[in-house]
Amino acid sequence: MKSSNDDRSDPLRPETTLVTAGRDTKAQKGFVNPPVVHGSTVLYPTAADLHAHRGEFQYGRHGTPTTRALQDALTALEGPQCAGVGLAPSGLAAITTTLLAVLKAGDHLLVCDNAYRPTRHFCNGLLARYGVETGYFDPLIGAAIGELFKPNTRAVLVEAPGSQSFEMPDIPAIAEVAHARGALVVDDNTWATPLFHRSLDQGVDISMQAATKYIGGHSDIMFGTISANARAWPVIAENIRLLGVCAGPDDVFLALRGLRTLGVRLAQHHRSGLEMARWLKARPEVLRVLHPALESDPGHAIWKRDFTGASGLFSIVLKPAPQQAVDALLNTLKLFGMGYSWGGFESLAIPFDCAGYRTATTWAPGGPALRLHIGLEHVGDLKADLERGFAAFNAA
Numbered sequence: 001m002k003s004s005n006d007d008r009s010d011p012l013r014p015e016t017t018l019v020t021a022g023r024d025t026k027a028q029k030g031f032v033n034p035p036v037v038h039g040s041t042v043l044y045p046t047a048a049d050l051h052a053h054r055g056e057f058q059y060g061r062h063g064t065p066t067t068r069a070l071q072d073a074l075t076a077l078e079g080p081q082c083a084g085v086g087l088a089p090s091g092l093a094a095i096t097t098t099l100l101a102v103l104k105a106g107d108h109l110l111v112c113d114n115a116y117r118p119t120r121h122f123c124n125g126l127l128a129r130y131g132v133e134t135g136y137f138d139p140l141i142g143a144a145i146g147e148l149f150k151p152n153t154r155a156v157l158v159e160a161p162g163s164q165s166f167e168m169p170d171i172p173a174i175a176e177v178a179h180a181r182g183a184l185v186v187d188d189n190t191w192a193t194p195l196f197h198r199s200l201d202q203g204v205d206i207s208m209q210a211a212t213k214y215i216g217g218h219s220d221i222m223f224g225t226i227s228a229n230a231r232a233w234p235v236i237a238e239n240i241r242l243l244g245v246c247a248g249p250d251d252v253f254l255a256l257r258g259l260r261t262l263g264v265r266l267a268q269h270h271r272s273g274l275e276m277a278r279w280l281k282a283r284p285e286v287l288r289v290l291h292p293a294l295e296s297d298p299g300h301a302i303w304k305r306d307f308t309g310a311s312g313l314f315s316i317v318l319k320p321a322p323q324q325a326v327d328a329l330l331n332t333l334k335l336f337g338m339g340y341s342w343g344g345f346e347s348l349a350i351p352f353d354c355a356g357y358r359t360a361t362t363w364a365p366g367g368p369a370l371r372l373h374i375g376l377e378h379v380g381d382l383k384a385d386l387e388r389g390f391a392a393f394n395a396a
Contacts, residue, residue: 015263022073036253037064061246070256081200083233086226086240087247091210094224101239105131107154112139113360114162136360139167146177159188166290168299175203196309205232213343217258221251269312273374287367290315312374317365325396332392335385342373
């Protein structure tokens, strides 16, 4: 079979694209999966070819058959607005590579106040040293973001929904204002992936993912992706080359393998996550559940308009309790591991507090907060695990 690069009168649905895109069994000598190419040097047959840099591949850092297969598959998944996909060794590397590509000394960047915390560290650290000013905005600001623009505002970074606190920004409204002022819109789309949110179709110019999470899906790789539209792709591609950003062949292969099952895994994360969120909402120990796919969530209308599904990551706010009660809950859990990252097959739970680093908004949820990742375990077992944790929480 050929990949989804073939001309088709009947566009494939995303779940089918996940299985078929980036595959060319003829070029792969009949094998279903592409080979893992470990290579740096590419030899040219003649001096004329060498002088002209003639050939499909030039150097391992610039691409191999393995990276090409993953890039083709991701480009197809992102949809018709995608002009290219770059690969990075981590999600943070995808973010930093993107921001270095679109900003220069003297520029102004706007970042949603609920962004991934390492993104803030990069903006407040390295970008500040390079002469780039960062301002933070309320993720619920919508079209009013225009009031924060300066003559030198070059980009707006959003995250939908936001890390830990899960506010849902109105990306199309923000994009309309940003584009009217000549700025690019950059989106961290890790939570939903392009399967559930084609952010390039919503006005985003550059969409990034920590493919460490759901694309990898098995908690065994570090990986990032950068997808861009026709306006932004040339500068992204150039910056990837200038910075020497590339990903190792084994991680590329594992990301491509994870991509093939993303449809069934995310569907299960969606179902289990919502069932657990509704169950937790009814628990007496829980003050609030932060999950945009819940009908009661303030961001539900935007989620329903712009997304086709939800992942397994959300947060809960517990009723006021001392730290020892929260620790007792966490220490009692057997199926929910305590660890950073998410997106794998396993369930996770970590406490968090945004109050110390938010600058444009105030984080005062009314009680201690936990971020949960609902994995692929049976939800009955996960409920029983949390029930044991809540018993310890109440007894502390």
